[in-house]
Structures are given as C-alpha cells and as structure tokens.
Amino acid sequence: MAKDEYMERTLVLIKPDGVQRGLIGKIIDRFEQAGLKMAGMKMVWVDPKFAKQHYKAHVGKPFYPGLESMITEGPVLAMVLEGLHAVETVRKMVGPTEPKQAPPGTIRGDLAHHSYQYTDKKGIAIKNLIHASGNKEEAEEEINLWFSADEIFEYKTVHEVHVF
Ligand code: ATP
Ligand code: MG
Numbered sequence: 772m773a774k775d776e777y778m779e780r781t782l783v784l785i786k787p788d789g790v791q792r793g794l795i796g797k798i799i800d801r802f803e804q805a806g807l808k809m810a811g812m813k814m815v816w817v818d819p820k821f822a823k824q825h826y827k828a829h830v831g832k833p834f835y836p837g838l839e840s841m842i843t844e845g846p847v848l849a850m851v852l853e854g855l856h857a858v859e860t861v862r863k864m865v866g867p868t869e870p871k872q873a874p875p876g877t878i879r880g881d882l883a884h885h886s887y888q889y890t891d892k893k894g895i896a897i898k899n900l901i902h903a904s905g906n907k908e909e910a911e912e913e914i915n916l917w918f919s920a921d922e923i924f925e926y927k928t929v930h931e932v933h934v935f
Pocket of ligand 2: 903905
C-alpha cells in the first residue's frame with residue numbers, strides 16, 4: 772500500500788542535558804502516547820565536525836561556540852519518529868526554543884526552565900533538552916545525516932489499525 776502523503780518522518784534528538792538528567796524515558800513516553808512510531812533509534816556522542824554538519828545553519832552565529840560545546844558534552848539519543856504530519860506534530864509537542872517561554876504541556880515548558888537572559892550572560896547555549904527538525908526539508912536532510920537506510924525500520928503499530 773502506498774504511504775499517505777501526510778505520513779512523515781522527523782529527526783528528534785534528546786540532547787546531552789536530557790540524557791544526563793535521566794529524562795529519556797519520560798520524553799519518549801510522550802511521543803509514544805501521541806501514537807508516533809519509533810522508526811529508528813541510537814545513542815551517539817557527537818564530535819565538533821558532526822556538530823557543524825548538524826547545526827550548519829547556526830555556524831558563525833554568536834551562540835554557536837556554546838551550542839557546539841553543549842551538543843558535544845555527552846551522548847545524545849537520536850531517533851526517527853513517524854506519523855501523520857510528524858514534523859509539525861513533534862515541534863508542537865517540543866515547544867518554543869526558550870524553555871522560559873515554552874508553555875506548560877510542552878516538553879521544554881514542563882521539563883526545563885532555562886532563559887536567554889541567563890545564557891547570554893554566561894555565554895552558553897540554551898539548554899532545552901531536545902532537538903526536532905524544523906520543516907520537512909530539514910527532516911529529510913537530518914535523517915540522512917544521522918541514520919543509514921538499514922537503521923530505519925518499517926513495521927506496523929496498533930495505532931495504524933485506527934488511523935488507516
Ligand atoms: P533545535 O534546532 O535544537 O530543535 P530550535 O529549532 O528550537 O532548536 P534553533 O534556532 O534551531 O532552535 O537553535 C538550535 C539550538 O541552539 C537551540 O535548541 C538552542 O539550544 C540553541 N540556541 C538557539 N538560539 C540561541 C540563543 N539565542 N542563545 C543561546 N542558545 C541558542
Ligand atoms: Mg532548529
């Protein structure tokens with residue numbers, strides 16, 4: 772059966788602050804409860820070269836050095852999530868970049884509270900637990916950067932009984 776045009780995959784990273792705070796299970800639980808399918812998952816310790824590839828849009832910005840230190844300071848949990856409108860759905864669940872502004876109910880709003888005022892003063896990246904692809908093009912590019920084809924799995928979840 773051909774895949775529906777609204778069926779998407781997106782890249783999600785639980786960043787080093789989320790891994791070190793022991794929030795992997797809590798965060799994954801939210802995506803599973805929403806019915807998103809885990810299509811791929813692995814733990815990776817990012818090096819500076821890979822950080823520049825992943826965050827290429829931000830290299831050269833004032834906060835980039837702090838961002839590179841943050842993303843390379845410990846392992847990240849990388850995953851590919853699949854579902855209807857997965858890119859938008861996941862971004863909605865993750866919430867705005869600054870945890871201080873992120874509303875309750877979002878991952879960043881419920882599980883973190885860092886502010887730009889604080890990180891600007893300290894010259895560090897904002898710790899917001901998670902990365903999620905910003906749009907469909909970014910998602911495709913990021914999934915290709917992080918995962919090889921044989922690390923992505925196709926299988927049926929029970930949710931599909933109710934969705935299709
Ligand atoms: P992500 O790409 O990680 O999902 P995002 O799309 O919400 O986050 P981006 O603008 O892509 O935000 O920034 C990438 C990351 O860089 C942010 O998640 C945050 O950790 C850090 N960052 C972004 N802007 C700032 C800033 N002004 N000061 C400090 N850190 C920042
Ligand atoms: Mg982004």
